[in-house]
Amino acid sequence: TSTEQLVIPSRSPNNTVAILTLNRPKALNALSTPLFQALNAELEKAEQDDSVRAIVITGGEKVFAAGADIKEMKDKEFAEAYTTNFLGSWNKIASIRKPIIGAVAGYALGGGCELAMLSDILIATPTATFAQPEITLGIIPGMGGSQRLTSLVGKARAMDMVLTGRKIDGITAERWGLVSRLTKEGESVVELAVKTAETVGGFGKVAVQAGKEAVNAALDLPLDQGLRLERRLFQQLFATQDQKEGMTAFAEKRKATWSDK
């Protein structure tokens, strides 16, 4: 129903991490247009809120997201999809400058896998399930599954996933480089993601944003341009108080206090 809260925002205990929980359990968190609008609105709020230093996106214990909403897409026609820029708004996440940590338990299928790949750091349980099953529906991935997945796992594995729709578990996803950390037995994926978000959020904002920008540039730019961008950002950081503080604190054998300047 329209009164359902499709994305539940909460905060970490120290209040610096915005936790956005996809909440459409009856449809296995299928990513309908209203759900995506709610997610984008919460992302924008978190981006604007100075008290938020990092963002965690998660789903439920059994399902992160089972993909785009198939029932919503079923009767779509080309003209409508094209003129309304269907899926265009999904790319909003890519424009968020704060670090985003994805926390995946259970299914991350199709658009769910693509949403997970839009995180800057992706954490999963060993039993999570990743797949791009679009081929079984007569379509292909539409939000990065053919592009980001290929950068992450390479052509052979991306082609295998996209053309067969095969499911891989969290352990395989970690081995392939789709995921960077797995939870240990009994560990909560959200707690591990929040801990990671607090680590990242605990560093100076300027350097964190520059690090994110530089790594993302590697996916877009030819090597020489990427290296030039990295060097410029690196050099610019010497104009920050945080660089002076970080290096002085090291020399003085004390903990740095970041000013975000």
Ligand code: HXC
């Ligand atoms: C709409 C969905 C859905 C989806 C599940 N449901 N996935 N509704 N879109 N993607 C609904 C079911 O219809 C069902 O509704 C309810 O959620 C519970 O699902 P079940 O199938 O009964 O659960 P289960 O048997 O446990 O199977 C779980 C599952 C299966 C393996 C995850 O639901 C599944 O295969 N779902 C589709 C996965 C998929 O193909 N994803 C890719 C979508 S295409 P009712 O009303 O019957 O209770 C895509 C394109 C991306 O993502 C393009 C760019 C964005």
